[in-house]
């Protein structure tokens with residue numbers, strides 16, 4: 426099947442939260458900075474490049490981060506400021522296209538197949554976007570340019586920070602072949618582990634697998650893995666307004682069959698959904714729990730609220746209740762997922778920003 430010819434740019438701000446803090450407080454410039462709480466259960470939300478040199482990364486427990494980098498400076502997150510910078514970045518994007526799909530506050534896909542300012546190439550558009558972002562916010566972004574979302578995302582990561590990299594169609598396969606599976610967009614920790622246990626470490630090894638075999642191992646995602654390993658990604662850029670749901674799911678390496686072990690996984694999934702909802706500044710009325718059984722049968726159970734919710738407590742406790750109502754002894758579960766839908770994307774709530782940092 427012929428693919429639609431697209432020009433896609435993936436824009437990703439460099440060490441976003443940390444760079445904003447360094448911009449606004451010159452004393453932090455050039456120093457290892459972690460945005461997040463230093464308390465016992467705190468987690469690093471973002472690390473400056475100086476901190477990354479010590480091995481500090483986002484999502485790392487703050488206690489671990491302090492050990493790796495003794496001089497690490499913890500800064501409280503200021504989500505209102507990040508959101509306002511995010512709005513500035515989006516106003517730059519909109520000068521070029523309305524087809525913008527945000528992945529988080531500081532990251533988005535842009536379809537510039539048609540661009541409003543009639544620049545000749547997508548690369549010129551990317552150069553200009555970077556320039557205007559720098560001018561408007563004082564911050565640097567990295568941009569990746571290619572023919573689909575998958576490749577554009579690889580490209581933006583390639584020369585970070587302040588990078589601009591173009592993956593042309595004839596270079597694409599070589600990039601994919603060499604890409605470690607954990608860097609594949611859409612491959613989470615569990616999937617990466619499973620791939621490695623199957624002897625798949627990079628794109629080249631993934632490409633050796635047939636679509637049937639990948640679907641057998643990974644379900645629906647197997648088809649996506651097959652496509653991208655072979656350089657095909659026909660997914661369109663879906664703009665914010667069209668987004669229908671926000672979710673996260675986990676496939677277990679070993680099937681789970683107790684309510685307790687499933688509940689343990691559920692809170693992690695709820696945390697991931699909450700974080701995505703918060704990054705997109707969204708909220709939704711319906712929470713859906715998805716359960717896939719060892720035999721690949723799948724069921725969903727939903728609960729709707731009268732007003733949109735976005736907080737961890739509502740998401741987790743609803744999903745947990747649905748799980749308890751559904752679970753029966755003897756069930757063997759291979760995947761759990763939570764989705765928030767009936768979205769209200771203009772929700773401006775600061776309560777939801779009260780994250781566990």
Ligand SMILES: [Mg+2]
Nearest residue numbers: 437438440531
């Ligand atoms: Mg970023």
